Amino acid sequence: MEPSPAGYFDGMRIKDRVVVVTGASSGIGRAAALALAGHDCALVLTARREGALQQVAEECTARGGQAIVVPADVTDADAVQQVARQALDRFGRIDVWINAAAVTVFGPFQDTPLQDFRRVVDVNLMGYVHGCRAALAVLREQGRGVLINVSSIVGVIAQPYTPAYGTTKFAIRALSTSLRQELWLDGARGVKVCTVLPATIDTPLFQQAANYTGREVRAMPPVYTPERVAHTIVSLVRRPRREVVVGPMGRSLVLQSKFTPGFVEKLMAFQVHRRHLSRKHPAPAGSGNLHEPAAGTGSARGGWHGGRRTALRRTATAAMLLGAAVASASRRQR
Template sequence: MGLRNHVVVVTGASSGIGRATAEAFARKGCAVVLAARREEALEATARECAKHRGARTLVVPTDTTDAKAVEDLARRAVEEFGRIDVWVNNAAVNAFGRFEDVPLEDFRKVLDVNVMGYVHGARAALRVMREQGRGTLINIASIVGAVAQPYSHPYGMSKHAVRGLGSSLRQQLRVEGVKGIEVCTVLPATIDTPHFQQAANYTGRKVVAMPPVYSPERVARAIVRLVGRPRREVVVGPAGRALVRQSRMAPGLAERAMARQTDKTHLSHDEEAPATHGALHVPAEGEGAVHGGWGGRRRTALRRTAVAAAVAGAAVAAGRRVTHGPAGA
């Protein structure tokens, strides 16, 4: 399915997955409507998108917790480009800490952005898509929407809610007999973005990306593919797929494994960190970035090289067995 001239709205387009997704759609020749709180970072994203032939951009600074602002975002998109073909709900924040230690104002903020922000986006997008008779709504959840983690309680709750929102919307459209509107949910594993540096943190330990780490471009490609081949849910990253499968077959085992992995590799045992609200209430300064410096691309390349070497080694060994016959023959 060709995507050229599709109109795509991306929230959280100032950095990370949102920015990578905007650039991926721009590469296909789409008109991309960029939304986030930081206008400076959105303008930087727009410059990157504009480098691709046929791409058009519209920057709309938006706080997704404000329902009217999100409705205005949809209105601006339609006024500028005539329709909305794809809406990507991606804007999200995080707060780390023991359940009792995360301030309630931070707990509420995570749920407000990650749940109500998606509600506002879905309502605005579906209103336009119902009038058009077509469209694709894509909600970005997480593997912690399948297996929650310790120390990030509001984030895990929010991503479970995002999965529930997608399921309930698909069911409603089905019983209403609506054709042409798709609702998809994406569950990324750990992704190399600035997300972890910008999170609120009350653990006393530095938050680091829990391995294995994948690139945001990998998620962006999965999102773009969903427009042509819609699926209910798609998990990005082999480790994430393995964990989600395990959660279905042995949920208790999956919980224990996630608890150990989080405590061992998601919070540093060497570096302390002061208590901080992160970027929850005031957005980070600067032009933003796609990557967080966790080596997602490099680590993916190393894993692929290791797998290729293992496969080649196995093929050579198999060839020797065929040539020389079994030992002792």
């Protein structure tokens, strides 16, 4: 268990890692915590809702991992430092730190209250900054560890009506890159910083978002499961990479945006207008879970049928491929 001397390392065995997860009460954070618990990891769970965290901790223990609960609001730098301290008190080290706490606000730029905009920046960006500061102090001292920041493909291609969210997700990529560069210049080869860029994920983010558009927010298809992101996070611990996109549609969008940035920008705008915001169901204006956490004990999934939709997509793709194969075979026979 001795941390290797500040030499180069190529990831680590996933078993018995000490992992801190912010935003562990719901969505991607929760799914990641559960996936890691399945690999015998020791988890330090943090979010605002203690009740939800307790439930996640129980689920983690049931999967064979260990978990402690340290409720904190990531906008409070001291509270985040305290999370790191508790992790060291209980487990003696931190191998992986996952920043996954995020909120969002939907609304035309001018109509979004400034305090809501500011809150999104505070949670999504300053929350990560606090996490990175607390984590890197420990990881650098150990000479080894992985820091994983969950951004979004919105961090590559922005969306209309969510300028705050998009701004923070771009900023997170810059933050990760900056840290990676600093570590490289300092020769701290054992500490890795990774960014995850998920496409639309089936999480409660959309229901809990602040909304000033007057239209209900839906998960924009194609929707992927949070377990898929969790799987990617596990693979990043084993083999750290700089940036990873989750979801094939996201990957192709990111790629396409390099060749035809103007077109992809307009495509994204159109998609959000048509499919992200409902054209039938109106929604009252509200600040969602920005200032007060949502009620209940949370969940990884958000009820957008990510699993079923993935299965459907796969079936459709398989059917299409099969059809094409049959068609080409019969044409050749003629």
